[in-house]
Amino acid sequence: MKPTEFFDVTVSAINRESDCVLSLVLEHPLEEALPEWEPGAHVDVMLPNGVLRQYSLCSEPGKPDWRIAVLREPNGRGGSAYVHDQLQPGTKVQIRAPRNNFALAAATEYVFIAGGIGITPILPMIRRVAEGPVPWRLVYLGRSRKSMAFLDELEAYGPNVHIHADDENGLFPLAELINTPDTGFHLYTCGPGPLLKVIQSMTASWVDQSRFHFEKFVPDPADASAAAPVAGDHAFTVELSDGTEVGVGADTSILKALEDAGVPVLSSCREGICGTCETPVLAGEIDHRDSLLSEDERAAMDTMMICVSRCRGQRLVLDA
Template sequence: MITERRDESDGVLSLVLERPDGGALPAWEPGAHVDVVLDEGLVRQYSLCSDPDDDRRWRLGILRVPDGRGGSEWVFDKLHGSDIVEVGEPRNHFGLQPAARYVFVAGGIGITPILPMIAHASRSGAQWTLLYGGRSRSSMAFLDELARYGDRVTVVPQDEAGLLDLASVLDDLEPDTGVYACGPEPLLDAVADRMGDRPAGSLHVERFTPRETTSDSASFSVMFRASGVTATVPPDRSILDVAEEAGVVADWSCREGTCGSCETPLVGGRAEHRDSVLSGEEQAAQDCLMICVSRAERGCPLLELDL
């Protein structure tokens, strides 16, 4: 149930959710997100940005996207205090790993998963800084909340100060520094370019939109081992599409490779990963894939899945 709805900035609102019976909510850790069922057939993922130690209240931060797919418009126009909403279990592909020091980089609504991360880092005694950018100060959510951290937080409205100075926080990093970035794709690409020579696993990113891919698609076969079904995946269909047509039950939510709902163990063959969830190291391991977007590697005729 929505117990609080608040405007956090121009175009961003927060919703506080509690169980109608006042009971405890499932546990979660910084970086987690949940599926929110907005309407029949309309499911969207939003990062939890409250205190993980508070098992009675979840807070979501939501950006209004006028030219989006309709989810945020529905939230802004239809959801109000005391409304009942269906929410899934927390999932986390952006978990905060233990480190002595952290650098956080957030752009726009990308601040939402970062908020519980910096709170946790502060409580743990780790060194950390946050570089937070947005179009304008009025569009940047949770500034009042961030003010208590003082000069650990650098706020950069683009209309006042230009683009984020990534070199100031990413060059000459100590070896044991974890870098966590969330925001629009150009920002994440710029961070990844700046971090190109850092050890594997140093950079962690969360994407709200799917990566673009220019790869051609070819037909391949897929064996759903647990279901005893083998089928062909044509160029214009996904593994998930084919699974549903064959009566193979699979979890899914976004169908664009950003939420992680359809992650499936890969037990044979090699996948061409097209998701925006798994890290480069996780993709290289070739032990799972997101069946809504990923395919067989070119030249691999068969994928075997534990599904």
Template sequence: MTLYEAELVVDRRQTAADGVLTLALRHPLGEPLPVWEPGAHIDVVLAPDLERQYSLCGDPADRTAWRIAVLREAAGRGGSAHVHGELGIGDKVRVRGPRNHFRLEPAPRYRFVAGGIGITPILPMLAAVEEAGAEWSLLYGGRTRNTMAFTAELERYGDRVTITPEDESGLLDLASVLDDVPEDTLVYCCGPAPLLDAVEARCPAGILRLERFRPKEAAAGSPDTEFEAVLARSGHTVAVPPGVSVLDAVRAAGVEVLFSCTEGTCGTCETDVVEGEPDHRDSVLTDEERAAGETMLICVSRCRGRRLVLDL
């Protein structure tokens, strides 16, 4: 799949909460941007060797600009510091996407749970389910009220939204929204890993949709063993030894592949599998997608046999 890629200009820069900036990105010539659906994110190339993924949190019908929100992370790896400290109105950044591994699926009822900056992919979902006439509620938590972005935008939804600052009300009352969930309900959750783990422990997997900003802690699995990756389109066969990712082996063979996080969270390197059984180690694919074995994230996942054939 060919993704849209272009240099966009920072058109607006606003404070959404303490430590959270929103940026509106537009095409410098005013060209319309590609359509996107709630849950989508884009890759933003902030500098050489500094690329990050940000959820689109504006209006999908507005093709004049894409809005992203960026949390300033004191212990981050440089992306948020660059956005907050160096990226100003009129500056250009290269973007790629949109890409969506957190799609809003049709359902009569939804329960949304967001923690901190995890509100960003969920915000456009609320507008979509509201327009569709579905029944829904949102439980939204953060450290303090001042650090929680978009609370003013959420006011229009009234009591369907429960705002829970930890310093005022304690931790989110997950039991109130996740116990006795009707079978026709989908649960969407995004936020820090402890929240996602808590929601996952309470919620049947079949109705839960998660998006992680950090890789899920890997369970003990099969040890790394050497296998070969056959690249069907380019004609290469490369050895993938223990401790070397498929991505690194493929790139060492001179085959260019799109990649970004190298942690199995962004989905940029997702590759079609022609033959073989992947050993999935990502934090993106659903259980159903893993069982199907039709794609894999080659930055972290490996092979359960001796040979994989990839559409590369």
């Protein structure tokens, strides 16, 4: 099976984890083993209503079934509303093999900060580190306890986990947690854009930026603006692996140009944060504008998010 191929899984159970979060248990319809994955991984899910979304795996690696969690988004685009209002146990959905842009690195100490639904990729991480001798702690932030998922599971970790609800205690003093002497701990955080922006500002002075790891669920407006075509962008040509050539205008994304040319392309966020449209690059210099790839991955010039990234020269050759 290619990583880009979809396959069927069955939603074997739906559980309420908070007043706004449902978890889905996914199983292979023929009781076969699902692909292996590591903490931090997420999957593309094609819902029966045709909406494609990305969800972090929040179960335990190595178990025969998977679990994802879905936050009800009042201003969403149809994915969370469908899951919360219409999806039933026994329904088949299509998924792709897990991808991991938020992998757990080896460290001498870990600090995890999760905001709201950002707890989902963190859960498998703390399960993993709790099995070993490395010190760790989790701060889980939420508006209220009734909105925070998986609290019962987190109780098992005792004092390693700190639950902070804003309606009980006000805003959490992040500076006291992050602006400490540089002890070498690795910081993993996932949550809403404003939380990540604050944490990024607090870690900006860190000498070793490789110790800071984060994942976004929703793009910041500034990120979307930076990713959009801007004055000075130029037209270029994209060549596909079958020899097809498609022109990309100065004010058009590669993704939109391919769609307009009738080339089938999978996409979801269209803002460079989900990785669904990641495409191998065979030749050409990439102008990376995504929020996913590391500096090393960008320097390799062998893959790109075609929803936002562009060509620095006149031609890109894509393995598509």
